[in-house]
Amino acid sequence: MKRFISLLIATLIALPVFCQEEKLQKLEKLENDTLNKTESARKTETDKNFKNFKKDTVTVEVGNQIFSVKEMGDETKIRIGKKEYRVVEDNDGVSVYRRSDNESHRRNYERFRGHLGGFEIGFNSLLTDFLSTDLKPEDNYFDLNTAKSYYFDFLLPCLNIGFTRHFGIATTLGINFNKYRFDGNNSIVKDENGVIGPLYPPAGITYSKSKLATTYATLPVILECQIPLANNHRTINIGAGVVGAAKLGSHTKVVYYTGGKEKNKDKDDFSLNTLRWGATARLGYEFFQVYSTYYFTSMFEKGKGPELFPFEIGVAFTFND
Numbered sequence: 080m081k082r083f084i085s086l087l088i089a090t091l092i093a094l095p096v097f098c099q100e101e102k103l104q105k106l107e108k109l110e111n112d113t114l115n116k117t118e119s120a121r122k123t124e125t126d127k128n129f130k131n132f133k134k135d136t137v138t139v140e141v142g143n144q145i146f147s148v149k150e151m152g153d154e155t156k157i158r159i160g161k162k163e164y165r166v167v168e169d170n171d172g173v174s175v176y177r178r179s180d181n182e183s184h185r186r187n188y189e190r191f192r193g194h195l196g197g198f199e200i201g202f203n204s205l206l207t208d209f210l211s212t213d214l215k216p217e218d219n220y221f222d223l224n225t226a227k228s229y230y231f232d233f234l235l236p237c238l239n240i241g242f243t244r245h246f247g248i249a250t251t252l253g254i255n256f257n258k259y260r261f262d263g264n265n266s267i268v269k270d271e272n273g274v275i276g277p278l279y280p281p282a283g284i285t286y287s288k289s290k291l292a293t294t295y296a297t298l299p300v301i302l303e304c305q306i307p308l309a310n311n312h313r314t315i316n317i318g319a320g321v322v323g324a325a326k327l328g329s330h331t332k333v334v335y336y337t338g339g340k341e342k343n344k345d346k347d348d349f350s351l352n353t354l355r356w357g358a359t360a361r362l363g364y365e366f367f368q369v370y371s372t373y374y375f376t377s378m379f380e381k382g383k384g385p386e387l388f389p390f391e392i393g394v395a396f397t398f399n400d
Contacts, residue, residue: 190241190244191239191242191244191245192239193239194249194303194365194397195237195249195250195299195301195303196235196237196253196397196398197366197398198231198395199232199234199370199394200230200232201231201392201393201394202228202229202230202391202392202393203389203391203392204225204390205221205259205378205387205388206387206388207385207386218387219263220263220265220276221261221385221387222261222262222263223259223261224260224261227260228259230255230258232256232395234254234297234299235251235252235253236251237249237397237398245304245306245307246303246304247302248300248301248320249300249301249303249318250299250300252296252297252298253297253298254294254327255295255296255297256294257292257293257295257389258292259292259293260288260289260290261286261290265278266278266286266331267331268345269348273350273380273383275385280333286335287336288332288334289333290331291329291349292330292332294326295326295327295355296324296325296327297323297324298323299320299321299322299323300320301318301361302318304316313365314365315362316368317361317362318360318370320358320359321359324354324357325353325354326352326353329351331344332345349379350384351378351379354376355374356375357375357389358373361395363395366396366398367395368395368397369393369394369395370392370394373388373389374389375388
């Protein structure tokens with residue numbers, strides 16, 4: 080029954096084309112005495128129009144119109160030019176559907192979309208060893224006020240590489256701004272050999288604010304698994320991956336009062352490593368994520384400063400939802 084309806088639809092659509100061909104043949108018969116040659120050429124062309132008869136698929140070309148019929152279990156697909164019809168046989172009988180824009184949108188929606196890209200903000204600090212913040216006595220000038228040391232990131236919408244609907248890779252480009260607030264009455268300075276050391280204010284002056292600021296371009300690559308929630312399209316997302324970064328700039332800034340508010344800003348590379356990389360992990364629900372990043376690259380060039388490793392803990396608000 081389903082096959083009969085499929086062929087009937089194709090025949091009804093193709094019938095006007097065949098009628099047009101028949102009228103043209105009659106006109107040619109009246110105007111041309113070479114009917115035999117014309118019919119022979121037409122037969123050859125018709126034979127060429129039958130192609131790809133394999134795997135339950137038939138494709139026929141009549142004039143400029145292409146017809147294809149494909150059997151897929153309980154479903155038959157009929158394609159006429161850019162239009163597609165589905166003939167489905169189920170317990171309710173045989174039904175005919177035409178592919179709609181909503182179906183195309185639903186198919187796009189079912190593709191993997193990673194949760195990366197948008198705005199991120201949180202706290203950052205420095206570790207001397209794995210999960211340790213204990214500084215050597217000679218490096219105490221790098222003691223930070225962690226409550227006032229923060230970062231924020233801006234990331235482009237992510238590029239998705241899906242393995243399944245809920246599992247794939249997400250990557251993007253971003254800019255990372257780090258602010259390290261010193262807890263002591265000091266800043267930092269680079270000497271003529273490029274070695275980093277403490278910078279203290281003149282006697283009688285106390286810094287009300289002293290910080291080191293860095294700017295990096297970042298490239299995160301995240302492997303993400305999404306856990307669908309029952310009865311809706313929302314997901315819980317678990318991701319982990321690596322982050323590469325390249326330094327764009329750095330400066331220190333101090334604020335103090337001597338009868339009025341004074342600010343000093345010093346732009347320098349401060350012997351910071353130009354490139355760094357680290358690991359990141361995140362957990363979230365739809366557009367909201369909680370995540371952490373730890374950099375395995377020391378903050379300063381080897382032998383030019385304390386051996387410190389940056390880390391970040393914060394939240395992210397992504398674009399994709």
